[in-house]
Amino acid sequence: MADFETDYLIIGAGAVGLAFADTLLDEDPDCHITIVDKHARPGGHWNDAYPFVALHQPSATYGVNSMEMCPDRVDEHGHNAGMYPLAKHAEILSYYSKLMSERMIPSGRVSYHPLTEYHGKDGSQHAIKGILSGDEQTVEVRRKLVDGTFFKTSVPSTHTPAYEIAENARFTIPGELPALWKDTDNMPSNYIVIGGGKTAMDTAVWLLEAGVSPDKIGWVRPRDSWMFNRKLLQPAKHGIEGLIEFQSDLVEAAAASETGDAMFAELGKRGTMLRIDENVTPKMFHFAVISEAEVDLLRSIKTVYRQGRVTKIEDGTMHFGDEAVEVPANTLFIDCTASAVPFEARDKTRKFFDGDTITLQLVQAPFVPYSAALGAFLEANFETDDERNALCPPAPLTDTTDTYPYAVMANLMSTAILSNNEKANAFNAKSRLHPTGPAVAEMIANNDPRLAELSKVGPKIQANMPGVIKLGMAAKAIHEAS
Structure with missing residues (x-):
């Protein structure tokens, strides 16, 4: 006999699972929802992100349908000046905590289990286990399991670098940079950002805006990237x-x-897409959104390493396979090689609706919360999986x-x-x-x-x-x- 019952068991209390749950509450007023998540509070991977992270796109279309994320006003300062706000790390976590405490749980129709892992199913009974307590429970799912973990988001704090780190290397991740002030007598002489994606861009911008001279920043960019121009993507x-x-x-x-x-x-000529180095043809595109002001900042960094992927770091030297490159002693290496989305899983899309399981995926790239909310609407308003799947073929993750x-x-x-x-x-x-x-x-x-x-x-x-x-x-x- 199960310990308790629910209509929908959602794995993941991140942007995906909560967008689905929020819309389902409105579209199916009789259902009960149970949410399990490994983190101690709502927000999914945002709990693990670096503290200076912010949304790439305006907050107007992020979060859940029922609740605005940021004030509807134009930023007046910083590299987003003249455009609509991008929610910052603390704001995002506060938003999801408020959603859970003021809407989800008070509805009486949501049971939330933080610090809990999903352990599989046997028929309609599903096993969950408390991470700290070790207690196991079984859940009778009357309708469907909802998998909100398909994207398996990776951030620097949960990622293991693929290169060797010598004992004498000064190594860190973006999330630890704001704590450098605690040891002012042992500041690095230089900084090297490793990675070519948006996390690396965010980190380089943070260093520059924190007052680090661009002459003291090196950047390992095996591949360059195109980015959407944020000024065209306002609410x-x-x-x-x-x-x-x-x-x-x-x-x-x-x-x-x-x-x-x-x-x-052609999109670059029109200003629709932006790149950092006009002399390099980017081959990477991860749907990042950036401002022209950020690009101008990033172009001030002139020391760029394009030898390929790093294989080892040590004090004074960086290795790219058989090639050793000398770098300043006492350099702080900053790992930004985590891929926010596992693009290697691009060929593993499955049916969005498949019997007693819903796998939350992209319906339109890169609109992750919208796709999840649409999934909840289709679940509540259409009778068969064939009808639902015809309306939401998974979008390719290119x-x-x-x-x-x-x-x-x-x-x-x-x-x-x-x-x-x-x-x-x-x-x-x-x-x-x-x-x-x-x-x-x-x-x-x-x-x-x-x-x-x-x-x-x-x-x-x-x-x-x-x-x-x-x-x-x-x-x-x-x-x-x-």
């Missing part, structure tokens, strides 16, 4: 013009290009310039599928997490004059769609072969 309510420009640029560049690199080159056109094509097809379904279209019109839905609905209700420009987007997409599909299918073949 639709305030910046629909930028979103129109962004969408138009994507389809026009894709339709006019024979390769992903050619598409990115990570290179060669394969990104596949994601562009898939997103456009997903938008068409959902907009042609009356119920799904109505959900998007009210979903705070959808990038344009509520704003467009409000514009229509108010007969906003900006609708004239917005009305041109559909025909432009339609006219360019054959070229988008041609490039997208070529990218799909590369993606599936890699």
Whole structure:
């Protein structure tokens, strides 16, 4: 006999699991939800992130549908000045704690088990175990298991570097940098950031804004990356013009290009995509969003190592296979090699809805919370898995310039599928997490004059769609072969 029963057992109290639970509470007012998570508080991987981390995209479309994350105002200072706010680490954790304590638990329909691991199932009975207590319980799941851990997010504090670290090397991770003030008599002489992704960019910006001279910062970048220009991705309510420009640029560049690199080159000319070094053609694209001011800061770092991946670090020397590169003594090496999303799992997508299991995945890249919330809506409002899965084929998790056109094509097809379904279209019109839905609905209700420009987007997409599909299918073949 089970220790307790529930309708839905959600594994993970992070952005994915909580976005699903939040929407399910509204769409299915009779269901009971149980959430288990390894962390001591809600927020998933944000609990493990470095303290100066912030969202890449405006907070207007992050979190859950029922609760705004940040004030609706423009930042006046820093590298995000003139744009809408990006929630910071403490704000994100506070947001999810408030969601749990003021909405989830008081509803009387959510049971939350922090510091608890999921241990598998036997039929409809599922095992969970308290991490600190060691106590095991069984849960009778009346409806479905919801897996919110598909993305298996990795951050520096939970990641093991793939290179050797000598005993005499000064080594740290981004989360430990703010504590350097505690030992002012033993400050590093130089800093080397290892990694080419957004964590490395965040870390380099933090060092520069903390007053470290760019001459004292080195950067190991085996690959460079393209990034979305944040100024075009402002909340639709305030910046629909930028979103129109962004969408138009994507389809026009894709339709006019024979390769992903050619598409990115065109987007770079238009300012839709940004890169740090104008003399290097990036081959990486992880959906990062950045401001022009951040790029300007990062360009001030001139010591860049492009010898490949680091194999060993020691005081005064950095190794790249058989090549040893001399670096200043007493350098602090900062590991930023964790991949936030396991792109190596890109070929492991599965059915979103599969009998008694829901696997929360991307429906549109890179909108993670929206995809989870949409999954909850489909679960509550459609009768069969066939109906649900037809509306949410998992979006491809691409990570290179060669394969990104596949994601562009898939997103456009997903938008068409959902907009042609009356119920799904109505959900998007009210979903705070959808990038344009509520704003467009409000514009229509108010007969906003900006609708004239917005009305041109559909025909432009339609006219360019054959070229988008041609490039997208070529990218799909590369993606599936890699």
